Amino acid sequence: MENIIIVGTGCAGLTAAIYTARANLAPLVLEGKLPGGQLTTTTLVENFPGFPEGIDGPELIMRMHQQAERFGARFDYGIVEQFEQRDGVNRLLVDGKWLETKALIIASGASARWLGLEREKDLVGHGLTSCATCDGAFYRNVPVCVVGGGDSACEEAHFLTRFASKVYLIHRRDSLRASKIMTERTLADKKIQPVWNAAPVRYLTDEEGEMRAIEVKDTVTGEVREIGVKCVFVAIGHTPNTGPFQGKIECNAGGYIVQKGGTRTSLEGVFAAGDVADPVYRQAITASGSGCAAALDAERWLTEQE
Ligand code: NAP
Numbered sequence: 603m604e605n606i607i608i609v610g611t612g613c614a615g616l617t618a619a620i621y622t623a624r625a626n627l628a629p630l631v632l633e634g635k636l637p638g639g640q641l642t643t644t645t646l647v648e649n650f651p652g653f654p655e656g657i658d659g660p661e662l663i664m665r666m667h668q669q670a671e672r673f674g675a676r677f678d679y680g681i682v683e684q685f686e687q688r689d690g691v692n693r694l695l696v697d698g699k700w701l702e703t704k705a706l707i708i709a710s711g712a713s714a715r716w717l718g719l720e721r722e723k724d725l726v727g728h729g730l731t732s733c734a735t736c737d738g739a740f741y742r743n744v745p746v747c748v749v750g751g752g753d754s755a756c757e758e759a760h761f762l763t764r765f766a767s768k769v770y771l772i773h774r775r776d777s778l779r780a781s782k783i784m785t786e787r788t789l790a791d792k793k794i795q796p797v798w799n800a801a802p803v804r805y806l807t808d809e810e811g812e813m814r815a816i817e818v819k820d821t822v823t824g825e826v827r828e829i830g831v832k833c834v835f836v837a838i839g840h841t842p843n844t845g846p847f848q849g850k851i852e853c854n855a856g857g858y859i860v861q862k863g864g865t866r867t868s869l870e871g872v873f874a875a876g877d878v879a880d881p882v883y884r885q886a887i888t889a890s891g892s893g894c895a896a897a898l899d900a901e902r903w904l905t906e907q908e
Contacts, residue, residue, distance in 0.1 A: 604630050604703035606900055607694065608675075609682055610843075612639020613886045614876025615709035616666035617893030618900075622707075623673035625901050630703070631670065632696060633679045634843070638663040639711050640877070641886055643733045645761060650886050659735075662886070682710075685846040687869055694846075704907065705871050705900040708847060708859060709893060712840035712877040712884070717749065717802055725805055729813020729833045734758035741833045743767050747816060749802055750837035751775060756784040758837045763793040770829055772797045774821060797829065805834065842878045856881050865896035871907075873900050 606622050608615050608631045615631060622629040641647065641659035648656040671677070684695035692706040714732035716722050722730065731737040734748070738761055746766040748759045751773035762769045771788065776798040778785045788794055800818040803826060808814040815828040842858045844851075852860045852868035858881045859867055859874040867874050875896035876889035 603691070604701065605904060606630070606705040606707065607632065607692070607701060607703040608707045608709060609694070610634055610639065610709035610711055610876070610878070611637050611667065611677070612663070612709065612711045612876060613641060613666065613889040614711070614878075614893035614896070615639070615707070616663065616670055617890040618707045618709055618875055618897040619670035619675040619893075620666065620673060621894050621897030622901060623670055623675040625897070626674070627901065627904070628674050628676065629707075630701070631675050631677050632682065632694075633677060634681055634710060636711075636713075637679070638667075640840075643735050644757075645735050647886060659886075682846045685850055687850070687872070690870065692869075692871060705873070705904055707865075707873045707875055707893075707896045707900055708844075708851075708867070708878055709875045709889075709896070710843040710878050711889075712842045714836065715839050715841050716836055717838065719802060719804055721805060721807075725807070725813065728807070728811055729831075730805065730836070731833065732836045734761045734835050734837075737833065737835075738762050738765050741766055744832040745770065745830060746833045746835065747772050747797075747829060747831045748835045748837055749773075749816075750839070751778045751780065752837070752839065753780045753784050754839070755837035756780045756788040758835050759788060759794050760791065762835065763791060766793070769794045770797050770831065771795065772800045772802060772816070772818060772829070774801045775799065802834075840877065840884070842881075844878060854881070864899045865892060866899060866903075871900075871903060873903075 606629045611633045644659035646656040680696040745768040747770035799821040803817045806815040859879040865873040873896040875892040
């Protein structure tokens, strides 16, 4: 029986790991499908306090990982397939094996959303992606597009201007949702061409099955047209990773875990931190903050049990 298991190794999970490890709880930390979380798919993080010149996302994560290990956190790779609470014990089926723990911190983050167009799954890796940092460098001197109008879409578009000949920013409305500073930067960039009121309809491929264009429909005039691009970067937000916990822990309409006073969830001994429970802020620093809060809540709860 573990004292505490932390699911997820993004900012929330790693901060919870640092705090619970320093409290001598020797947490077991499970790395999921994307070890290190969303920061591993970004470049420069400019708004995490303490790094006036910015710090690369993967490096920030690596440092948090090392910090947690230094205090005795144990890391293991594994996907949580099932969850149940039986006689007050939290049980997780991880890669076919049941793990038991007194306290559980869910910090499984959120995953990129897709448009839901035909052939979408098959096209990933053939000119369709949700990660500019991962795939941008493959598309040098060719036109590409980003779909979305939030901070992520703007950030991706900027990053892609390093490689692509042109970056279309395809947005379904005529104004961006992104913050003021990002909006101004994006609209001032000559390499980025906004395509307003444009709803993606389908992906078009060449004879080799690689992306050649995206078809969009003008939401005002109804006109349909093709935009020739070698890659489509989808940046339309995220869905919380609550799979094995759905129906067992209270979630809101958007699927995010509901926190009940601090980081407590609807189940005794189960705490939630970071993007899996945060539809509002979704920042690295807020995820770290809630990871810290979950660690303190879990530690207090364990003490109460004794
Ligand atoms: P977001 O703010 O939710 O924006 C998603 C965008 O995708 C919106 O513009 C939305 O259009 C569009 N969209 C959603 N579904 C669509 C669909 N089916 N078809 C076409 N377009 C669709 O998501 P985000 O940009 O990932 O940002 C999430 C949070 O992280 C925000 O709080 C943001 O500030 C934060 N963030 C911060 C930074 C930073 O500070 N450096 C960087 C990235 C993200 P509508 O506008 O019409 O709804």
